[in-house]
Amino acid sequence: MRSNLCKYTLKLALPLSLLSLLSLGACVKRPDKVMSDQEMAPIVADYELARACERGNSFSLHSGDDDGLLMSVLRSHKVSREEYDSTIAWYSRNPDKYYILCEKVEKELDAKQRKYAGKGESLQFDDLWPYGRMMMFSGLASSDGLDFSIPSSEVEPGQKLRLNMRFNTRAEGVALLGVEYEDGVKAYNTKQLSDRKLELNLQTDTARRIRRIFGNLTIDSQSKLPLWADSVSLASLPFDSLEYYRIHSQKIYRKPIKKVKREVQDSVSGAAD
Numbered sequence: 072m073r074s075n076l077c078k079y080t081l082k083l084a085l086p087l088s089l090l091s092l093l094s095l096g097a098c099v100k101r102p103d104k105v106m107s108d109q110e111m112a113p114i115v116a117d118y119e120l121a122r123a124c125e126r127g128n129s130f131s132l133h134s135g136d137d138d139g140l141l142m143s144v145l146r147s148h149k150v151s152r153e154e155y156d157s158t159i160a161w162y163s164r165n166p167d168k169y170y171i172l173c174e175k176v177e178k179e180l181d182a183k184q185r186k187y188a189g190k191g192e193s194l195q196f197d198d199l200w201p202y203g204r205m206m207m208f209s210g211l212a213s214s215d216g217l218d219f220s221i222p223s224s225e226v227e228p229g230q231k232l233r234l235n236m237r238f239n240t241r242a243e244g245v246a247l248l249g250v251e252y253e254d255g256v257k258a259y260n261t262k263q264l265s266d267r268k269l270e271l272n273l274q275t276d277t278a279r280r281i282r283r284i285f286g287n288l289t290i291d292s293q294s295k296l297p298l299w300a301d302s303v304s305l306a307s308l309p310f311d312s313l314e315y316y317r318i319h320s321q322k323i324y325r326k327p328i329k330k331v332k333r334e335v336q337d338s339v340s341g342a343a344d
Contacts, residue, residue: 105161106154108168108175114155115172116179118144119316183313199223199232199284200305208290209297217288221305226250226284229277229310234286237268239299243291246271252279257324264288274318277310 101107106114121140145155162169201221208216226232234248242264248271249259256279262271269288275281284305290298 104157106158112175112179115176197307204303205301220285222283226281226307231308232273233306234271236300236303244289246288248273248286251282253282260321
């Protein structure tokens with residue numbers, strides 16, 4: 072039996088102060104001093120882009136002057152720190168509204184990326200998938216899922232990986248895409264399958280070299296088997312500062328630190344009777 076994977080929940084890397092304040096609470100009417108989603112979404116999007124650009128080639132969750140960046144963004148939007156903090160506090164009491172804001176910020180970031188990339192510009196990428204482009208998942212054989220591990224030194228730090236495939240019918244299950252860095256740290260992303268196609272992205276760290284790419288796909292029992300997949304690809308996309316913020320929503324696994332046992336000497340051992 073394959074172990075169940077954690078369900079992927081999309082979360083934007085909003086300011087840490089917002090994430091730490093999120094808690095369940097009753098939904099209340101938005102006060103006058105609290106900004107609307109339409110006002111807040113561009114501010115959060117610009118702040119995330121500013122943080123991604125500042126980190127450049129040395130990603131660290133606490134690097135840089137985040138407060139200074141925030142103030143710069145607020146000035147550009149002509150919003151006071153008091154208005155911003157009041158809005159953050161309101162979202163902390165209304166997490167259902169926070170997730171609506173996340174969707175609007177995603178749209179803002181996608182629009183900015185299209186603007187900077189240029190309309191109609193084709194995106195070039197290297198395909199790292201070494202296996203067949205078609206596969207079948209069947210409960211009558213050992214191929215009711217997919218596991219892969221690809222040694223790779225071709226992916227440059229900061230590049231984004233994208234796993235794609237299409238199914239002949241709606242697929243139900245969970246997909247995982249991850250990397251293991253040379254220092255032993257693993258980062259991965261998961262996605263719930265609920266469509267006839269899969270697109271799963273993973274942003275790599277600008278400060279680490281990649282040792283291997285790994286992943287798996289588990290098909291739920293309620294899916295109609297056999298299930299066919301085609302157009303399988305694993306793309307490596309160039310570093311994009313507008314996309315780098317997505318690394319915040321990924322999971323990181325580090326090897327446990329081994330504890331060194333210390334011998335305690337008996338201070339009275341060897342003493343005369």
